[in-house]
Amino acid sequence: MKDFARSDDPAVRDQLDRLAKLSLPQGRLGLETIRALLARLDNPQDRLPPVFHVSGTNGKGSTCTYLRYILEAEGLTVHTATKPHLVRYNERIRIAGKLISNAELAGLLREVLDAGEDLSPSFFEVTTAATFLAFARHPADACIVEVGLGGRFDATNVIEHPAVCGIASLGLDHEAFLLSPEEGTPTEPLARIAFEKAGIARPGTPLVTQRYPAAAALAVTQTATRVGARLKMRGYEWDARTSEDGLEYSDKAGALSLPLPALPGAHQADNAALAIAMLRHQDSLVVSHAAMKQGLRAAKWPARLQRLSHGPLAALVPGHDLWLDGGHNPDAGAAIARHFPGPVHLVIGMLVNKDPEAIVNPLADRLASLTVVPIPGSEAHDATAFGADAVAAESVSDALTAIGSDGAPVLIAGSLYLAGEVLRLNGELPD
Structure with a gap:
């Protein structure tokens, strides 16, 4: 399968071949398998520096990129987990700003695959476990973790105490998975998507979101209320607008004038604004206005315009x-x-x-x-x-x-x- 990519390194290729044989058993949803796998690895997800957890349909990868570049501009060491990879599997795991090496990647995949062989984990569960294991073994100031599919049942959704959660723009995608009938979930399609994405919300943790149509906004609000998350929705707790001069951001703490992001496309201003809002509504790290400006100007993200x-x-x-x-x-x-x-x-x-x-x-x-x-x-x-x-x-x-x-x-x-x-x-x- 194309999703498992290619590698010129024989040790990595051996483990990718093992990954390629994995699949999600028909009808299995839930976090039980990933939790069992992580437990065998001494729960690395509980030993991470402050985590920025990002879901959404479009823009979550770009939002993660802005977060990374801004935090690095502040002089912080940052681990990043994004998906999918474009050419090499290594792209999914960035340690202290660098793609994971072939030698470490091969060893991590072997360790996780061996530990969970009898659990029949999926490709995504093995990938997530390997990522968290890598992050736990290298000191850093922050981790940025992009959700893969949905949010509620995504393998990354085992982080119990993130610094902040964010939801990027919402739209219809992966309908076969995210819109499958389930009692007690919204029936309106975009509201159901919102319900799934908001599944990353955690008690007491800021949940920073974009502005959504009424049904989707209601689904996010209800989830945040039920969980006890601190909802910070655009248009209520924060806002942003673009002008010829740049990006004007505001929240209850004040206003910021920022440059337009380097990534092309008018929609990138929205993704950048979400990253700024996530940084402004978390308490784990101090990030300066200067680092925000520098990070927005420097950000690069392949295959997005x-x-x-x-x-x-x-x-x-x-x-x-x-x-x-x-x-x-x-x-x-x-x-x-x-x-x-x-x-x-x-x-x-x-x-x-x-x-x-x-x-x-x-x-x-x-x-x-x-x-x-x-x-x-x-x-x-x-x-x-x-x-x-x-x-x-x-x-x-x-x-x-x-x-x-x-x-x-x-x-x-x-x-x-x-x-x-x-x-x-x-x-x-x-x-």
Whole structure:
């Protein structure tokens, strides 16, 4: 499976092969297995420095990135757990600012897989246990942990006393898992998504959120109240707006003038604002205004409206700006469309369990061309799923070579798996 990635290191590859054989038993949901696995490892999740725990549909990875860069600008040592990886599994575990080494990764995976062999853990449970074990063994000032799927039953949701929890933007994604019928949960789709994401809330811990439609906001509020979390929702406890000069943030403690984040896209100001709000509403670390400004300017996050200015693929479209985005749901499509107000050439690859209209529809009135490519190692939609104007190409390279010389920007989008392949082919491995 593509999700387990490749490695040139034989020791890591051996453990990735073991991971590839794991699956989530049909119908099993809950945290019992991850708790049992962590118990055999002496519960490393209970020995972590202050944890920033982030869920959401879109923007949680970017929010984690802003948190990391701001805390590092303050001079703090930070561990970060993000997902999925784009090219190398190592990307999921960053220790003190650096990707985990092959030697340590291989040893950790072996240790966790051996410890839980009879528990039949999932890929995500092993990954989470290995991550927490790595973080517990290296001193740091903070940990940033991104939720994988949902929140309530995500393997990361075993952290009992985080410094702060955050929920980024909400939208429909992973419906087969997050909208499965369950008694006592909201029936309205976005409210159910909100209910699942808010499952990371903890008693007495700040739960910092964006502003949501009424039904979703109610689901978050009810969860926070039931758990006893201290809800800090945008529009009530804090707010932010953008201007030509930057990002204006305010809460009950005062106002801050900040630069717009370095990451492109109007939606990134919202993600940056959430990171600032999380920092302002936690009590574990002191973070200066200067570090916030420096971190927002310095932040980098691959495959999120990333401009590819050099490399073998970029060389195939001279005279065009080449962009890459891993977005694959309607909210991501809307964000992408806001970034490209004029004609754009779209090269797209989407997994068969994703909606082909999610990215194409928001761009429909400005598509200079639409080329559909396969995703190596994954089952993807063919060109017929994208309408009569879509054409097929055998590879991203073939698709780019066929683009004319009108100078319109070129966007490769539709899947983080495709984005990882593009970065590999273009020689831009995330580091």
